[in-house]
Amino acid sequence: MSDDNQEIENSEILGDESRRKFFGTTAVATLAGAGLVMGLASCKKDGETAVTGKALEASGGGKFDVPPGKLDTYYTFSSAGHNGEVRIYGVPSGRTLKRIPVFNVDCLVGWGITNESKAIMGTNADGSLKYMTGDTHHVHGSYTDGTYNSKYLWTNDKLNNRIARIRMDRMECDAITDLPNVQGFHGIFPDKRDPVDASINYTTRVFCGAEFASPQPNDGRDELDHTKWYSLFTCVDAESMQVRWQVRINGNCDLVATSYDGKLAATNQYNTENGAVLADMMSAERDACVFFNIERIEAAIKAGKSFTIGDSKVPVVDGTIDNNKDPKAALVCYVPVPKNPHGVNISPDGKYFVCAGKLSPTATVIATDLVHQWFAGELKTQRDAVVAEPEIGLGPLHTGFDGKGNAFTTLFLDSQIVKWNVDKAIAQFKGDKKVQPVLDRIDVHYQPGHGYASMGETKEADGMFFNSGNKFSKDRFLPVGPLHCETEQLIDITGDKMVLIHDHTAYPEPHDAIIVRADVVKTKQVSDMNDFPNAVKAFTDNRIERKGKKVMVYMTSQAPNFGLPEIKVKHGDDVTITLTNHDKVEDLTHGFGIENYNVNFIVNPQETHSVSFKANKVGVFWIYCTHFCHALHLEMRIRFIVEK
Ligand code: CUK
Ligand code: CUA
Ligand code: CA
Secondary structure, three states, X not given: OOHHHXXXXXXXXXXXOOOOOOOOHHXXXXXXXXXXXXXXXXXXXXXXXXXXXXXXXXXXXXXOOOOOOOOOOEEEXXXXXXXXXEEEEEEOOOOEEEEEOOOXXXXXXXXXXXXXXXXXXXXXXXXXXXXXXXXXXXXXXEXXXXXXXXXXXXXXXXXXXXXXXXXXXXXXXXXXXXXXXXXXXXXXXEOOOOOOOOOOOOOOEEEEEEEEOEOOOOOXXXXXXXXXXXXXXXXXXXXXXXXXXXXXXXXXXXXXXXXXXXXXXXXXXXXXXXOOOHHHHOOOOEEEEEEEEHHHHHHHHHOOOOEOOOOXXXXXXXXXXXXXXOOOOOOEEEEEEEOOOEEEEEOOOOOEEEEEOOOXXXXXXXXXXXXXXXXXXXXXXXXXXXXXXXXXXXXXXXXXXXXXXXXXXXXXXXXXXXXXXXXXXXXXXXXXXXXXXXXXXXXXXXXXXXXXXXXOOOOOXXXXXXEEEEOOOOOOOOOOOOOXXXXXXXXXXXXXXXXXXXXXXXXXXXXXXXXXXXXXXXXXXXXXXXXXXXXXXXXXXXXXXXXXXXXXXXXXXXXXXXXXXXXXEEOOOEEEEEEEEOOOOOOOOEEEEEOOOOEEEEEXXXXXXXXXXXXXXXXXXXXXXXXXXXXXXXXXXXXXXXXX
């Protein structure tokens, strides 16, 4: 079908004359450089003020209001981009519930300040943090049998190539692992079930895609010859957080998805050209979606068919095209997809992977069982695994699902979400000219990146909400200077037509997130003192111990008191202060800040944290509780005295 026909059909079905013409892949490619500008030019200049009157009615008339005192019905766990943290919002209200520091330093909780958090983040020999920066893009939860089990979240650090785990009972980061020999660690996705040992009730692997090829090892060799650079696909053990294995591939990894049968992981590739500059990365009409055959990879490693790179002990297997030509022995399957695709998402029934075209106005639907057939040697070409490629609009990036056979894809250039039906797209691909897969479109404001549906990445996808994470907010909120916030727009997807519920703001810049039913998530509000090995368990344990220049301070807090009236040390001492909060009341947190000593952290009920620093300034410095805890909160302070 020609592009013009597609346009006419869309206009007829949607009654929307304003739709711009679809572009063929070549036209879009030439637009790629100017694409952003073009997209922005489509932003409306008027009529974008507060939602009132009819607009409010159209938005559901408050159907999704969460009145004061009432709770949201979903959690959103969101990346925070180059802020390096993970955030929690309530849905549908959009209320910010928590910011979980991960790769960043946070002086509210003391992340990057306490010894316990520094041990997780990693330090140099002098005790300083190895990294103070990070860039989170994707957050995914641990699964049991295809749906969330509320045990862990994982997130990536694209900047320093680390994977972090968050334990969901406390919503705190508890492990960070460096990935060797990769750069631009971008996509991440855990197993949806455990195919190895059914008696283990947690996800056992997390798959990590690296976007940028680099010399291997990156020790000064091959610096000027990028044809010798590779990127690697990495598997991390979910419990031990050790790197299990890596696969060397041609081209790059980008986003990652996993099948529901525990057998496949997929990554989309936009740079099969292995280009080092922009024009080269866009030179091919097709890139690929790569499927990793997990069983075969693990068998190859068991059989010792692996090598190592540089100092890393992680076994690496060869997944390059030349060495994986025989489907029956191949570790990886490269399925051609047009053009610089972005995003790979699997439908909740497990049947289809969808790769969005980005520079092609299409979404490519790849059948899971056909990928298996290719690996079995029963499919002629990898491209034969493609079962649909509907034209859906300009700049398609990410796809969510409603569990009723419909897909919702963000269109970056069109500033829209498009709803399309997977079965109809397959029928159209088979040659049915009358069928129209696109069912609805809605404008979003502006330039959506990630979009995701409630429970949409589980077999319990419920078709309630779709969130459009927009990269530009422009005129949607009160201006606050040059740095704008991002818009998260919540959309009701229960009916035939998508309905915008509301906008909420997000500090730049979130990428991916998951929307999880509230009843799935189980957290603890008061910790167990016994979970903290260095707890100062009794008030009689309040004391100061000295061993040479090392001074150990053991202290309790209980509103409105610290366990010691003063801490006296000598100039040059190495001081470690361990603080245990004896309050048991929910929400009764104390803070611990030392004037002019760059120390600030909190202890939640029954928790213990410690800090170590050099007493390098002589004088009297007040230590005060930073977290409002009691009518006598301001009086909750003691003296830190550093003698000459
Ligand atoms: S990527 Cu940001 S919009 Cu890093 Cu998930 Cu697609
Ligand atoms: Cu303790 Cu404020
Ligand atoms: Ca490309």
